Amino acid sequence: xxxxxxxxxxxxxxxxxxxxxxxxxxxxxxxxxxxxxxxxxxxxxxxxxxxxxxxxxxxxxxxxxxxxxxxxxxxxxxxxxxxxxxxxxxxxxxxxxxxxxxxxxxxxxxxxxxxxxxxxxxxxxxxxxxxxxxx
Amino acid sequence: xxxxxxxxxxxxxxxxxxxxxxxxxxxxxxxxxxxxxxxxxxxxxxxxxxxxxxxxxxxxxxxxxxxxxxxxxxxxxxxxxxxxxxxxxxxxxxxxxxxxxxxxxxxxxxxxxxxxxxxxxxxxxxxxxxxxxxxxxxxxxxxxxxxxxxxxxxxxxxxxxxxxxxxxxxxxxxxxxxxxxxxxxxxxxxxxxxxxxxxxxxxxxxxxxxxxxxxxxxxxxxxxxxxxxxxxxxxxxxxxxxxxxxxxxxxxxxxxxxxxxxxxxxxxxxxxxxxxxxxxxxxxxxxxxxxxxxxxxxxxxxxxxxxxxxxxxxxxxxxxxxxxxxxxxxxxxxxxxxxxxxxxxxxxxxxxxxxxxxxxxxxxxxxxxxxxxxxxxxxxxxxxxxxxxxxxxxxxxxxxxxxxxxxxxxxxxxxxxxxxxxxxxxxxxxxxxxxxxxxxxxxxxxxxxxxxxxxxxxxxxxxxxxxxxxxxxxxxxxxxxxxxxxxxxxxxxxxxxxxxxxxxxxxxxxxxxxxxxxxxxxxxxxxxxxxxxxxxxx
Numbered sequence: 001x002x003x004x005x006x007x008x009x010x011x012x013x014x015x016x017x018x019x020x021x022x023x024x025x026x027x028x029x030x031x032x033x034x035x036x037x038x039x040x041x042x043x044x045x046x047x048x049x050x051x052x053x054x055x056x057x058x059x060x061x062x063x064x065x066x067x068x069x070x071x072x073x074x075x076x077x078x079x080x081x082x083x084x085x086x087x088x089x090x091x092x093x094x095x096x097x098x099x100x101x102x103x104x105x106x107x108x109x110x111x112x113x114x115x116x117x118x119x120x121x122x123x124x125x126x127x128x129x130x131x132x133x134x135x
Numbered sequence: 136x137x138x139x140x141x142x143x144x145x146x147x148x149x150x151x152x153x154x155x156x157x158x159x160x161x162x163x164x165x166x167x168x169x170x171x172x173x174x175x176x177x178x179x180x181x182x183x184x185x186x187x188x189x190x191x192x193x194x195x196x197x198x199x200x201x202x203x204x205x206x207x208x209x210x211x212x213x214x215x216x217x218x219x220x221x222x223x224x225x226x227x228x229x230x231x232x233x234x235x236x237x238x239x240x241x242x243x244x245x246x247x248x249x250x251x252x253x254x255x256x257x258x259x260x261x262x263x264x265x266x267x268x269x270x271x272x273x274x275x276x277x278x279x280x281x282x283x284x285x286x287x288x289x290x291x292x293x294x295x296x297x298x299x300x301x302x303x304x305x306x307x308x309x310x311x312x313x314x315x316x317x318x319x320x321x322x323x324x325x326x327x328x329x330x331x332x333x334x335x336x337x338x339x340x341x342x343x344x345x346x347x348x349x350x351x352x353x354x355x356x357x358x359x360x361x362x363x364x365x366x367x368x369x370x371x372x373x374x375x376x377x378x379x380x381x382x383x384x385x386x387x388x389x390x391x392x393x394x395x396x397x398x399x400x401x402x403x404x405x406x407x408x409x410x411x412x413x414x415x416x417x418x419x420x421x422x423x424x425x426x427x428x429x430x431x432x433x434x435x436x437x438x439x440x441x442x443x444x445x446x447x448x449x450x451x452x453x454x455x456x457x458x459x460x461x462x463x464x465x466x467x468x469x470x471x472x473x474x475x476x477x478x479x480x481x482x483x484x485x486x487x488x489x490x491x492x493x494x495x496x497x498x499x500x501x502x503x504x505x506x507x508x509x510x511x512x513x514x515x516x517x518x519x520x521x522x523x524x525x526x527x528x529x530x531x532x533x534x535x536x537x538x539x540x541x542x543x544x545x546x547x548x549x550x551x552x553x554x555x556x557x558x559x560x561x562x563x564x565x566x567x568x569x570x571x572x573x574x575x576x577x578x579x580x581x582x583x584x585x586x587x588x589x590x591x592x593x594x595x596x597x598x599x600x601x602x603x604x605x606x607x608x609x610x611x612x613x614x615x616x617x618x619x620x621x622x623x624x625x626x627x628x629x630x631x632x633x634x635x636x637x638x639x640x641x642x643x644x645x646x647x648x649x650x651x652x653x654x655x656x657x658x659x660x661x662x663x664x665x666x667x668x669x670x671x672x673x
Contacts (some may be wrong), residue, residue: 071249071596
C-alpha cells in the first residue's frame with residue numbers, strides 16, 4: 001500500500017544492534033510493517049554502528065529502526081548517531097523499540113531517535129507513526 | 136467434541152490446538168488411549184515422574200539465574216543466595232562471553248558485565264567460585280555458543296580446587312540448535328556447532344560422567360512463538376540430533392543419554408503445562424528406548440529445569456509477576472521438575488535486584504514448607520482431564536516430530552531458517568491476538584491500571600567495572616606463559632581441522648589461561664562463522 005504522493009513504498013532498515021540475541025520482537029515488528037505495505041530490510045543480529053549506517057545508506061532507507069532488548073541502547077545510539085549524520089541520513093526517520101526504561105527516552109530523542117517504542121507498544125501505533133512521519 | 140456444546144457455551148482450544156471439554160469423564164480418558172502409558176512413578180515410561188518418591192525424598196533444586204558485572208560482583212550475589220537457602224547456582228554470563236568475545240574486543244564495547252558476568256580467562260572463574268563448595272552446590276552454566284570453552288574452564292577449575300572431576304555434578308546449557316531459533320548467541324555454522332556439542336558430550340561421558348553437558352531448551356523456542364507441544368517436540372528433535380551425533384561416533388546410548396537434560400517454559404494454561412510435562416516424560420522415554428535402544432532406565436529419564444516463563448510476564452503492573460511466578464512454581468511442582476528457577480518480577484525492566492531474587496526463592500520455599508507440594512508424587516495423576524490431555528498432547532508431539540523428520544530433520548530445518556520463520560509467524564499472530572483482545576492478558580489488554588510508573592530498582596551499568604575487567608584481562612595476558620598459550624591455541628586449531636574431539640585441546644588451552652575470545656577465534660579460523668538466514672514467510 002503506497003500513500004498518496006509517495007512514489008514507492010516506505011523502506012525500513014530494521015536492525016538488531018550489538019550482541020543482543022532477542023529477535024522475537026524485531027521479527028514481529030518486521031511482519032507488521034510488511035503487512036502494512038512497507039519494504040523491510042531486516043539486518044539480522046549483531047550489527048555494529050558502522051554496519052547499520054552502511055546498510056541504511058546502501059538500501060536508501062526512509063526509516064532506520066533499531067530493536068534493543070539487552071540494555072545497551074544508549075551506548076549504541078551514541079556511537080551510531082554521528083555515523084548516520086556523516087552518511088547524510090539525518091533527514092530520515094530514526095526510531096527505536098524494545099526494553100527501553102522511561103528515564104532513557106529523552107536521551108534517545110535528543111540523539112535523534114524521534115520515535116521511542118518501549119515494551120508494551122502496539123504494532124498499529126508503530127505502523128501509524130512511521131506512515132505519518134517517514135520522509 | 137465441542138460441536139455438542141450448548142450454543143451459549145464458547146468453544147475453547149488450548150494453545151496446542153486441542154479442544155477442551157467443559158467436563159471430562161473416564162470415557163474421555165479411554166477415547167484418548169486410556170492409561171496404558173501411565174505406569175508408576177520411577178517406572179517406564181515415567182509419565183508420573185522419573186523417581187518412585189520424587190519430592191518426598193528430595194525437593195527440587197532451587198537455582199535462580201544470576202550473574203552481572205565481574206566475577207567478584209557475581210561471587211558476592213552467589214553467596215547471598217546460598218545464605219538464603221538456594222541449593223544450586225545458575226550462572227548468567229555477559230553477551231561478549233556468550234558470543235566468544237574478549238572484554239577488550241571492539242564488539243564488546245558497552246556490553247561487558249551488562250547482562251551477566253564477564254569471563255575472559257580461568258582467572259575469572261577462580262574468583263567467581265571462590266569459597267563455594269562445588270561438591271555441595273551444583274552449578275549450571277547458561278552458555279551456548281562458547282559453551283565448550285566454559286565447560287572446559289569449569290572442569291579445569293574443579294580439578295585445580297581438588298574436586299574429583301569424575302564425580303563432579305553440574306550442568307551446561309550448551310544447546311546450540313535452539314540458539315539459531317531464539318536467543319541468538321551462536322558463533323559457528325550449524326554443522327560445526329553440532330559437532331562441537333558432540334565433542335562436549337563425548338568428552339564428559341569419558342572424563343566427567345556425572346556432569347550434564349547439555350540442557351536442551353524448549354524454553355526459548357516457546358519464547359520465540361512455539362506452542363507448548365511444538366516446544367517439547369522441537370526440543371526432543373534437537374536432543375535426537377545431538378544423540379545421533381554422539382552415537383555416530385560409536386559411544387553407546389547408555390553411556391551418555393542419562394546426562395542429557397532439558398529446560399522448559401511454564402507460561403500458559405496450568406493444565407496444558409502439566410499435561411505437557413507428563414506427556415513429554417513418556418515420549419522421551421519411548422524415543423530413547425525404541426529409537427536408540429537404551430536399556431538403562433536412567434537413560435530414559437526426562438530430567439528438567441522448569442519454572443521460568445518470561446513470555447508470560449508483563450511490563451505493565453510488574454508486581455503481578457510475583458503472583459504469576461507463584462503459579463509457575465506451582466505448575467513446576469505439580470509437573471515433577473528436578474530443578475526450578477523463577478523469573479523475577481522486575482525482569483521485564485532490569486537485572487533482578489537482591490530483593491526480587493529473594494522473593495522468587497521464598498516463593499519456591501513456600502511451596503515446599505507450607506503448601507504440601509512435596510507430600511505425594513504426581514498429585515494430579517488420575518484426573519480425567521489431566522490424563523486425557525496428557526494422551527492428546529503426547530500424540531500431538533509425536534505427530535510434530537514425525538513431520539520434522541519427514542521434512543529433512545531439525546538440523547536442516549534450522550539451517551534453512553524454516554523453524555525460525557514458522558515460530559516468528561506464530562509470535563506475530565499471538566501479538567495480533569493480544570492487541571485485538573482475543574488473547575486476554577491481565578494488565579495489558581484488560582484490567583489496566585493507571586498507577587503510573589512502578590517502583591522498580593534499576594540495576595546500574597558499571598562502566599568502571601567494565602574498564603577494570605579489560606585491565607584484568609591485560610594483566611592476565613602479561614603474566615601468563617605466552618609461548619604455552621600459542622602452542623595450546625595451535626593445538627585447538629589442529630584438533631578442529633583434523634575433525635577429532637577438540638575438548639582435550641580446549642581444556643589444555645584454558646589451563647594455560649588462554650581467553651574465551653582467543654580459543655573461539657582459533658575455532659573460527661577453522662570452521663568459520665554462522666550466517667543468519669532471514670525469512671518472513673508464514
